[in-house]
Amino acid sequence: MPGTSRKAESIHDFTAKLRRQGMWNSVRDYVEWQRALRHARRTGAPEPTVPDLVPLSINLDLTTACNYKCDHCIDWDILNAKVRYEDAVLRAQMEEMAARGMRSVILIGGGEPTLYPGFVDFVRYLKELRLQVSVVTNGSRNHKILEAAAWFEEGDWVRLSLDSGRNDTFQRMHHPSPSTLTLDEICSWIPKIKAANGRFQIGYSFIITWKGGTRDDVKVVENIGEIELAAKRASEAGFDYISYKPFLERAETGSEVMDPDKIEGHMAEVMRRIREGVDAARQYEGPQFSVRESTNLRMLMQNSWRDYTHQPRVCHMQALRQVLSPHGMFNCPAYRGVGFARIGDKDVFRDPQSVRDASEMVKALLDNFDARENCKDVTCLYNETNWWLERLIESGEDLDAVPTLPHNRDTFL
Numbered sequence: 001m002p003g004t005s006r007k008a009e010s011i012h013d014f015t016a017k018l019r020r021q022g023m024w025n026s027v028r029d030y031v032e033w034q035r036a037l038r039h040a041r042r043t044g045a046p047e048p049t050v051p052d053l054v055p056l057s058i059n060l061d062l063t064t065a066c067n068y069k070c071d072h073c074i075d076w077d078i079l080n081a082k083v084r085y086e087d088a089v090l091r092a093q094m095e096e097m098a099a100r101g102m103r104s105v106i107l108i109g110g111g112e113p114t115l116y117p118g119f120v121d122f123v124r125y126l127k128e129l130r131l132q133v134s135v136v137t138n139g140s141r142n143h144k145i146l147e148a149a150a151w152f153e154e155g156d157w158v159r160l161s162l163d164s165g166r167n168d169t170f171q172r173m174h175h176p177s178p179s180t181l182t183l184d185e186i187c188s189w190i191p192k193i194k195a196a197n198g199r200f201q202i203g204y205s206f207i208i209t210w211k212g213g214t215r216d217d218v219k220v221v222e223n224i225g226e227i228e229l230a231a232k233r234a235s236e237a238g239f240d241y242i243s244y245k246p247f248l249e250r251a252e253t254g255s256e257v258m259d260p261d262k263i264e265g266h267m268a269e270v271m272r273r274i275r276e277g278v279d280a281a282r283q284y285e286g287p288q289f290s291v292r293e294s295t296n297l298r299m300l301m302q303n304s305w306r307d308y309t310h311q312p313r314v315c316h317m318q319a320l321r322q323v324l325s326p327h328g329m330f331n332c333p334a335y336r337g338v339g340f341a342r343i344g345d346k347d348v349f350r351d352p353q354s355v356r357d358a359s360e361m362v363k364a365l366l367d368n369f370d371a372r373e374n375c376k377d378v379t380c381l382y383n384e385t386n387w388w389l390e391r392l393i394e395s396g397e398d399l400d401a402v403p404t405l406p407h408n409r410d411t412f413l
């Protein structure tokens, strides 16, 4: 099929990211500890001390507050809760984790990050800690992105969740507040933000929805017909890229899953329409603008998505990438807010004792969270990386012989 590649999108090539200088040393420490732990358990020797299992990268949900009511929102059940951070404690957590190897923070879901009081100053604080920072926003408060723009560097990014090409579809999908907010208004901010600082990328995110998709009992608005129009709008507005992803639903286990079986009508016909839309979007590509197909969209269109539901028993990524929300710290973006995936409270990793306690909890999850079972319906973007880590641990391969890659500016996991 034109435009289709079996390779993961580079931002989802987590195995390559973990082999980069600046990341590899932490991964190597983890692999050596896992080898020592398994050896001790096999031989009956005393178990090695648990190291500081501080993640290299986190998703940070700054707030549960949101001014939209999106029909397709995956975090619907945890929005607008009366839980919030204490800013000073949150800063202490960031400092403690950055000092112990954390490299990047994605300010993202479970609420609209720009609604966090002091959002701009918090971005500045993260940058002063020399962390890479990205933001996923609904675009309704672009004055906050403009205020924060000066702090972003090359490799950082901001992505707006817009999911439509026409103003009326945008409003039907997102139910924004104020209700009169339009795509035209949101997009008019992009040139101003670019003029303030052109060093970081700004993306237009488009979750592709289809008839038959639901959030609880709510039927989502289909947007396949606007795939091309959104690319035209994004390129004309000055975005650096548009990114297409498939719609995910919350399964009964609490995990986020792709469920193409629920597509109404003939699945091949729906895939054909998506393919044609994305191919048509590519006419707008040029030196300043690109079209990205997310890894799980490629899997869906290649009908290979079930390959990524076969996980090893141990999910190693839960030690390397976690989700901090006002509801607590969780082991994976697919499990934000889910009790059995919880690592600790919202103030976890705030000081050395808290780091030790959380590391013990991560170890317990590594032992007890059976990814083969819990994630058997999840099309996991980390599947190949988890298998690579598992093989590295079990094979006893000389870690000095693992080829590393030069440092780059993408440490987001």
Ligand code: SF4
Pocket: 311, 315, 316, 317, 318, 331, 332, 333, 334, 371, 374, 375, 378, 380, 381, 382, 383, 386
């Ligand atoms: S196996 Fe994948 S979906 Fe499951 S917890 Fe790990 S990273 Fe998340």
